[in-house]
């Protein structure tokens with residue numbers, strides 16, 4: 804299971820995004836950033852944005 808913690812982006816937020824693949828969890832993080840934090844979809848979904856998000860991915864059991 805791939806997970807991304809929103810707080811790893813410096814936000815005061817306890818959200819944790821999970822996915823079976825790197826793409827899944829990156830997409831979940833993008834959706835969360837846009838809907839919950841008003842972040843820019845174009846910026847987050849650009850190659851640079853996705854690379855930055857991918858760097859925060861952690862592996863967790865279950």
Ligand SMILES: [Zn+2]
Pocket residue numbers: 809810814816817818835839840
């Ligand atoms: Zn958040």
